[in-house]
Amino acid sequence: MIKLPAKAISGDHAYSEVMMRRPSGGVLSDTLSVIEKTGDQYTAFLNYLTGVCESINAEERAVTDKIQIKQIIRKMPYKSAEYLSVLSASELHGSDKIEGIYKCTRCKHAIVCEETEDSDTTDRLSDLTINQTDETGFRVELKYPFVIRTTEGELEIKDIEFQFPTIENCITANLSADKSKLQFRIYSESMVKVNGGDVDKKDRARYGLAIFNAMDASDIAEIGRQNRSIGIQTTLKKNCPSCGKVFDAIINPVNFFGSALRID
Numbered sequence: 097m098i099k100l101p102a103k104a105i106s107g108d109h110a111y112s113e114v115m116m117r118r119p120s121g122g123v124l125s126d127t128l129s130v131i132e133k134t135g136d137q138y139t140a141f142l143n144y145l146t147g148v149c150e151s152i153n154a155e156e157r158a159v160t161d162k163i164q165i166k167q168i169i170r171k172m173p174y175k176s177a178e179y180l181s182v183l184s185a186s187e188l189h190g191s192d193k194i195e196g197i198y199k200c201t202r203c204k205h206a207i208v209c210e211e212t213e214d215s216d217t218t219d220r221l222s223d224l225t226i227n228q229t230d231e232t233g234f235r236v237e238l239k240y241p242f243v244i245r246t247t248e249g250e251l252e253i254k255d256i257e258f259q260f261p262t263i264e265n266c267i268t269a270n271l272s273a274d275k276s277k278l279q280f281r282i283y284s285e286s287m288v289k290v291n292g293g294d295v296d297k298k299d300r301a302r303y304g305l306a307i308f309n310a311m312d313a314s315d316i317a318e319i320g321r322q323n324r325s326i327g328i329q330t331t332l333k334k335n336c337p338s339c340g341k342v343f344d345a346i347i348n349p350v351n352f353f354g355s356a357l358r359i360d
C-alpha cells in the first residue's frame with residue numbers, strides 16, 4: 097500500500113492509500129502519446145493512474161472498479177497524482193535518477209546533471225523530501241487586500257481558501273486556449289471560499305481570474321508555496337562550479353515521468 101501525500105476527497109470518502117500494479121504496454125503507449133501530442137500532464141497522470149491502480153482505499157472501503165477508480169483520481173490532488181505516477185514510473189524504469197540542466201541564477205552557467213560512462217551527477221528521487229498532510233487544502237490571508245469590480249458591485253478580497261488543486265481542477269483549467277494564465281486558472285478552479293463565503297461555478301466565471309490578475313505578487317507567491325508544500329519537494333540546492341553561487345534549482349518530475357516510461 098502506498099500512502100497519498102494528501103487524500104482524495106470523493107463523495108463522502110477520503111481516500112488515503114492505493115495499491116498499484118505494473119503498467120501494461122497499452123497504458124504506457126497511451127500515456128506517452130498524450131504527453132507527446134498534447135503535453136497535457138494532467139490527462140496523462142489520470143490515464144496512467146487509472147491503468148496502474150489496482151485499488152484505492154478509504155477508511156473501511158476498497159474501490160477496485162476501474163470506472164470508480166478513474167472518478168476518484170479526478171478528485172485526487174495533483175501533487176498526490178504526480179507522486180504516485182513518478183514513483184510507479186521509477187519502479188518500472190528500475191532507476192530513480194533524475195537528469196536535468198540547471199542554470200545558475202547569477203552567471204547563467206548551465207549545470208548538466210547526467211549519467212555518463214565515467215561520472216554520475218544525477219539527482220535521485222529517493223533523496224527528495226515527500227511531504228504528507230491530513231489537510232485537504234489551505235487558507236491564505238492576503239498581505240495586500242484589494243478591491244475588484246464585479247457585475248454585482250465591488251468586492252474586497254481579504255482571504256481565500258483553497259483545496260489542493262485536483263487533477264480535475266487542472267484539466268478544467270487547461271481546457272482554455274489561453275495557456276499563459278494556466279496557473280491562475282488552476283488557482284481559480286481550486287478556490288473554495290473568499291472572505292469565508294463559499295465560491296460556486298458562477299462566482300468563478302465572474303471574478304475567478306480577475307482576482308489573481310489583480311493580486312500582489314507576494315500573495316501570489318505565498319499561494320504557490322502552499323500549493324507546492326505537499327508531495328514531492330522539487331527544489332534542490334546547486335553549487336555553481338563557475339562562480340560559486342549556491343542557488344535553488346527546480347527539478348521537473350513530469351520530464352522524469354515521461355522519460356522513465358520509454359522502455360527501449
Ligand SMILES: [Zn+2]
Pocket residue numbers: 200201202203204205336337338339340341
Ligand atoms: Zn554561476
